[in-house]
Amino acid sequence: xxxxxxxxxxxxxxxxxxxxxxxxxxxxxxxxxxxxxxxxxxxxxxxxxxxxxxxxxxxxxxxxxxxxxxxxxxxxxxxxxxxxxxxxxxxxxxxxxxxxxxxxxxxxxxxxxxxxxxxxxxxxxxxxxxxxxxxxxxxxxxxxxxxxxxxxxxxxxxxxxxxxxxxxxxxxxxxxxxxxxxxxxxxxxxxxxxxxxxxxxxxxxx
Numbered sequence: 325x326x327x328x329x330x331x332x333x334x335x336x337x338x339x340x341x342x343x344x345x346x347x348x349x350x351x352x353x354x355x356x357x358x359x360x361x362x363x364x365x366x367x368x369x370x371x372x373x374x375x376x377x378x379x380x381x382x383x384x385x386x387x388x389x390x391x392x393x394x395x396x397x398x399x400x401x402x403x404x405x406x407x408x409x410x411x412x413x414x415x416x417x418x419x420x421x422x423x424x425x426x427x428x429x430x431x432x433x434x435x436x437x438x439x440x441x442x443x444x445x446x447x448x449x450x451x452x453x454x455x456x457x458x459x460x461x462x463x464x465x466x467x468x469x470x471x472x473x474x475x476x477x478x479x480x481x482x483x484x485x486x487x488x489x490x491x492x493x494x495x496x497x498x499x500x501x502x503x504x505x506x507x508x509x510x511x512x513x514x515x516x517x518x519x520x521x522x523x524x525x526x527x528x529x530x
Contacts (some may be wrong), residue, residue, distance in 0.1 A: 336389035350368045365393045383505040414464040416444035418472040431518040452482040462491045473498035480510035
């Protein structure tokens with residue numbers, strides 16, 4: 325599996341969609357192939373994210389890697405990609421970084437969830453208004469800076485003011501540095517990585 329993983333990572337960062345597709349096609353006849361492919365995509369995107377953080381690849385490479393994974397998921401597992409009927413939203417609150425959110429979106433879509441992406445740099449009030457309009461059940465909020473993480477407190481308060489029940493899952497650098505910060509801002513849970521996010525969402529939906 326390690327060699328397959330390395331080949332997939334190399335194909336993705338080289339924008340070689342044909343090679344990436346050939347790697348995925350080889351897995352289709354294996355038992356539990358959907359789980360295998362989901363893990364391949366997840367691990368590849370996480371590793372590519374680490375390479376970007378180290379300055380070894382460009383942002384365009386991680387962006388295109390996510391796009392390729394999305395296209396291949398929709399091509400080979402179209403029903404699986406839209407299998408969950410849960411109304412899930414995701415946003416980067418106040419901040420304008422998009423890397424973490426793109427990885428989460430790609431991996432969640434690969435594993436059967438569809439999301440409404442509210443973009444980046446969105447304000448607290450706008451995010452709450454849109455989530456309510458769309459009847460969002462679970463809201464994922466990503467932040468890069470501490471001040472943005474702390475502003476989640478206002479999001480929680482606005483939902484309470486409107487008496488709207490929603491689960492809020494947070495993630496990003498500030499929450500990795502402070503393991504108790506998610507409680508401080510009033511979130512329902514924190515996901516330190518996409519795998520944790522998937523586990524939490526599945527638990528909430530049971």
